[in-house]
Amino acid sequence: MKIGNVEINGKAVLAPMAGVADRAFRELCVSYGASYVVSEMVSAKGIEMGDRKSKTLSFLSEKERPAAVQIFGSDPITMAECVHTVMEFSPEIIDINMGCPAPKIAGNGGGASLMRNPQLAESIIRAVVKESPVPVTVKIRSGWDETSVNAVEMAKRAENAGASAITVHGRTRKQMYAPPVNVNIIAEVKKNVSVPVIGNGDITDGQSAALMLENTNCDLIMIGRGALGAPWVFSHINAYLEHGRIIPEPPVSERMRVMIKHVETICEYKGESVGIREARKHGAWYTKGLRGAAKYRKELGMVSSLDELKKIAFRICVENQ
Numbered sequence: 001m002k003i004g005n006v007e008i009n010g011k012a013v014l015a016p017m018a019g020v021a022d023r024a025f026r027e028l029c030v031s032y033g034a035s036y037v038v039s040e041m042v043s044a045k046g047i048e049m050g051d052r053k054s055k056t057l058s059f060l061s062e063k064e065r066p067a068a069v070q071i072f073g074s075d076p077i078t079m080a081e082c083v084h085t086v087m088e089f090s091p092e093i094i095d096i097n098m099g100c101p102a103p104k105i106a107g108n109g110g111g112a113s114l115m116r117n118p119q120l121a122e123s124i125i126r127a128v129v130k131e132s133p134v135p136v137t138v139k140i141r142s143g144w145d146e147t148s149v150n151a152v153e154m155a156k157r158a159e160n161a162g163a164s165a166i167t168v169h170g171r172t173r174k175q176m177y178a179p180p181v182n183v184n185i186i187a188e189v190k191k192n193v194s195v196p197v198i199g200n201g202d203i204t205d206g207q208s209a210a211l212m213l214e215n216t217n218c219d220l221i222m223i224g225r226g227a228l229g230a231p232w233v234f235s236h237i238n239a240y241l242e243h244g245r246i247i248p249e250p251p252v253s254e255r256m257r258v259m260i261k262h263v264e265t266i267c268e269y270k271g272e273s274v275g276i277r278e279a280r281k282h283g284a285w286y287t288k289g290l291r292g293a294a295k296y297r298k299e300l301g302m303v304s305s306l307d308e309l310k311k312i313a314f315r316i317c318v319e320n321q
Ligand SMILES: Cc1cc2nc3c(=O)[nH]c(=O)nc-3n(C[C@H](O)[C@H](O)[C@H](O)COP(=O)(O)O)c2cc1C
Pocket: 015, 016, 017, 018, 019, 020, 039, 040, 041, 070, 097, 098, 099, 100, 139, 169, 177, 200, 201, 202, 203, 222, 223, 224, 225, 226
């Protein structure tokens, strides 16, 4: 299938996740078969003000293609202008964040708060589409709260404004990340637009991926938390969707091998001190569900070097044989 003119192979997209889905993680997910990846959200205002961090977040490597850069903001002109800077990193797609519930974003008129202002949302999309040489996608929630579920209206407006695909996270802003995901609203969006629809929320394996596709008729699925500490989830989903095969979870030794490789890559890209700090949260995800996970989380939460991380990982393997 295609998003605009961009060929997408496979069904499972890596979700944008600020503070987590950085270049190292995205490349890892692509190596396991993610069909495309989306950057952490980038502030259009930050770009406008020349903020180095915002620009760094937009960087995409050749090992993570196709890839989208996700931008957020509340002003159509600023959003459109940041396209030029973002294009320096040659994204195949530009995604607009209209779903972030965080007060820092939604409280400033961006992210999910645009669900409350569909007209402004449409102007932003139109302005970005006009400036963008690549397809523009939009990521929305089901609505702001249960009394204002308006994903269908938002999606129609997005399509009308030139969006090439729409991701629907089937929860309201008020629900944040708490279950359940409203698959009916994703199905409704799919019925009401002709551009591809990407279903998102609580997909963690092949079966939940298949259910999302069957229940909503969506074109692609997007995985966020299900990939944390488990980037191989993409190969599991692909195996199930393509051949009905259920791949068992990898053994502890493999989990630890991937964790170390992941952290080494973060260290390579961001330096060891940042890499080790970030290893603490990733370590908790990679050890989730293991015997002694709480103890490991605590130990990994204080890890201070790559050598120490490797020693702990080795001990985890021995203790979980
Ligand atoms: C740590 C974290 C960071 C996130 N950052 C972003 C973001 O930058 N942009 C965005 O549109 N959504 C963001 N999200 C939402 C996810 O993209 C996704 O919509 C949500 O987690 C639901 O999917 P899941 O159930 O597969 O996790 C974030 C979610 C998490 C857990």
